[in-house]
Every structure is written in structure tokens, then in C-alpha cells.
Amino acid sequence: MGQTIIEKILSSHCGQTARANEIVVARVDYVMGQDGTAPLAINAFNDMNGKEVFDHEKVAFVIDHSAPSPNEGVSALHKLMREFVREKMFRLYDIGEGVCHQLIPESGEVGPGSLVIGADSHTCTYGALNAFSTGVGSTDLAGGLISGQMWFKVPETFKFVCNGTLPPGVFSKDLILYLIGDVTADGATYMAAEYVGEAIAALSQEARFTIANMAIEMGAKAGLMEADDKTYDWLRRFTKREFTQVVADGDAIYAKVREYDVSKLEPQVAKPHKVDNVAPVGDVAGKPIQQALLGTCTNGRLEDLRIAAGILANRKVHPDVRMIVAPASRRIFLDAMAEGIIQTLVESGAAIVTPGCGPCVGTHNGVPSDGETVISTANRNFKGRMGNSNAEIFLASPATVAASALTGKITDPREFI
Amino acid sequence: MEFSGKAHKFGNDVNTDYIISGKYKFKTLDMKELAKHVMEDLDPDFYEKVSSGDFIVGGSNFGCGSSREQAPLAIKYADVSAVLAKSFARIFYRNAINTGLPVVECDTDQIDQGDEIVVDLAAGVINNKTKGNTIPIKPLPAVMIKILNDGGLAAHFRKFGGFNFG
């Protein structure tokens, strides 16, 4: 009987043949915590009588969620993290370095076949590198830090076969929003999503991260893809390590399979206040907006900034709109500067903030006011997500966000492409 | 373990931002303080209304969203004895068990706002005293029962120094 990608990765990390629905204790290759989850994990670490982390090279904390600190409460938690990292001697990514889900792939520590846990729900992002990575809470994180292991229920797999070619002006963000709208927010709960097909193969590695990132928004434990030359080219920029890719067997067993033809897909938006409340952009076009956010672990990569800059070049952000740009990492920030993208964005009227999460999660750097509408490239539009439960958030691609920032209302980006 | 109290009913897809908003959770590790804001975006008076031992009753996909463990902790520190739902998002489910908050999968359509209920985890059944009926509970996986019985994952680690489900 064949195995899915996730069954194979778990098998190679638990010393037995892992099958869906079994419970296994597996070795983990990398463990990550961020400033929203690590402080509680430090408490749990002490509560567990933890002494040392299992491997100094395979652990990192990232200060990204409220970075730099907006108030003294957060400052105290950051200090706690810095002291812990110093004492236990492992890697800290401090303010300004970027969002955890960009930094861990850029570290070169994760690649095809890796098994990663991170105390952040969007840890599923690294599935785009053919790794099994998944989000856990702070107590699980502490257990992982101490033991280098984690228990898992081996998930069943939901295969998404995406055929056809995305039309111009339609991007991987539109595709994943469409898929989430189709299967709903709990359509893949407890399952691993596997994304395959010619439409996935045609995407750049950067665009694939956007899809894997949002697997959790359909409830999935992981969002996996096969590796190909693009994956290896991307990895070679960051590491010399060799990884062997993991492919599903031809006779692997899937809990569900759905096929899509993306050739007629239109730009999509997720309407307030749920990610699966998805509609073609035309349904809400014309709705006035007051803020536009370009960034986050979903769409803050170089390609995303480049797409937005292409639309904003030699034009001005609408006077009623505050456009905020948060590059996903310092490296992306620097690359975007070298390419003139930052220049273009700033000239158009955008405000650039420190690489990190900030506005995405409502900690600082752009909390909307009551009754305001935001269009964002992030992955969640829950009520209160950006720090104000009386604001509305629409999710869309970088192109749709840039086009909307120009006109002051939700706009189909194909008008500008 | 048996709990009795009143049901506080919510809908489907109650996410972790609703349970405890990100704007609070980054500021403090004081869970008693966080508990005052639990569920406030869905019901601003929830903390005032809830009595010790009461239940939060949701629909499907309870606890979806972020991995914040502050969500089950804030519920626990609000003195809620258990969360009942048709289904749970997986990270919330793990976090609840790890921190010792019982999570109960059952048909919550049979429970209305304000119903007096008794949850008997060992017997695997809920007694809805207001309606006079009983509702079966979907059993927890063995590993989770082990962690709950040990008093949460931290206590499990203190006892065994690591994972021990043998």
C-alpha cells in the first residue's frame, strides 16, 4: 500500500511505517517560536524542569509579532526571550530581521523531507519546500525544545489537483482564496493538503509559499507540494545542504481529491469576517477603502512587492488611503531597495514599516479606526484581527491591493495590467 | 471527572482572535488579566456573566485561527470547566489538552443558551437537565487521555522527562 508525502516524512522521522490516523512520536529537524508564543513556552519549559534545548543549531526564536516593541508590556516579554536565548545559546532573530515564516526558509535549515514544528499557526508555509511543517502551541513548543520530538496523529491527505494556466492579473493568492472558499474554513481539518498539477508547477517558488501559508485557513495541518528545479534553485541561494525530495506513491490513499481548472479564475477577495467568505473581486468592486496593507508571511516577498510596484509606478496612492508596506524580511527589504521597488512604492505615497508582522495582527503600525475598511494581502480577516473589531478587512492579492490603493476603492487589478 | 454548570452558546468557527484578541495577548503573561477579555468581541459582557464551572458551547471548528495558547488558558482562567463543540480546530484542541482544559466533541445542537448541563467525562455522556435528555461524547484519543490524566503536558514531562506513551 502506497504512502502520501506526509506519511513518508513522518515514517522517516519516527522509525516505523506511519499510516493515516496512527499516533506516532517523531524526531523534529527544527523548532521555532515567536514573540507571541515563546514567552509562554519559556514558562512551560521551566514548568517541565527543562534544562537545555535539544540541539542549539536546530532551534530559533523570532521577535516579529510586535517588533520593535510598542509598549513596556511587550518589552518585558522580549527581554525574557533574549535572556532565555542567551542562556540556552541558540539563534535569535531580533527586530527588523523579518517574519518568522520568511526567516526560517531563508535560514537554509528546512528543505524537502524536513519535519518542523513552530509555535505559530502559519508554520505550514514551509510545505512549499516539500517539508512537513506545522503549527503548535507554547506547551508543545516547550516539549519540542527539550526533547527534539513531538507526537502527531498522522493526518489523512486531501489532494488538490490544479490544472490549466492562471490568466494575467490572477495570482497564487487568488487561487488559494478560491480553494478555501470552495472547501470552507474547516474543509481540511485534521488533514494534510497536497497541492499538485500543472498550475502549481507553473508558479514561482515565492508564489507557492502563499498557497502553503494559507493551508491552515482550510483547517489543514500541512500544505504540501512536490519539489522541483525551482525549489532547489531557491534553496541554493541560502544553503549548500542537499535535500532529497519526497513524492507520493502512485497508489497512495487520499481521503479526498478535488480537481480544478484555473484557466478562467478571476481575482478573488475574502470578505469580512471569515477567510472562506470568498467572492470574485467584481462582486465588491467600488467599495471605498481607507487602508491598504502589502506584506505579511502570505504576500510580503520580493515578487509581491514587485507586482505592487509595477501597478503603483508613476502613480499616486489615493489621498483617502493609507498604504502600508511591510517587507517580509530584511533580505527582501534590501533586494527591493536594490531593485528600486522601495523607491517606487515610497514615491507613490506608501509608508514602509519594519519587516515583521505588526499591522497583520493588530499589535501596532496601522490599527484601523472604527468603521474603516482595509484591503490586505494577509491571510486572516477575522473581526478585530488588525486591532479593532469595528473595522472590516478584505483579503486579496498584492495586485488587487495596489490597484485598490490607487483608486481608493476595491478594484479589479486587471484594469492596470 | 464530572462538571456541572450553565451553557453559554456560540456559533460556528469561533476563532482564537474572538476567544482572546491579539491586542491583549502580546502584552502580558498574566492569564487572570487576559481572562477578563475572553470572548469579548462576540459578547462584551461574557466575563461578567460566566459563573465558575460554566461551559462554553460552540458549533463546528471551534478555536480555528492562531496557535495562541492564551486562548484555552484565558478560558480556563475565566473558570470555565470545559468547552463543548461539534468539532475543534486541531491546534486549539492540542493546546487545550496540553494545558488541562477539557474539550468535548458532541452534538451541541441539543444544547441551548442557558441550559443546565452535567458533563461526565469518564462515562462519556452529557446530561442536559433543562431538556431532560442525554448526549453522547466522542471519546478522546488514548494519548490525549494520558496527557489529561497526568495533569497536562508539563506534568507529563516532569514525570517522564519526555514523551512516554508506551
Ligand code: SF4
Ligand atoms: S505576518 Fe501575520 S500571519 Fe504571518 S506570522 Fe506574522 S502575524 Fe502571523
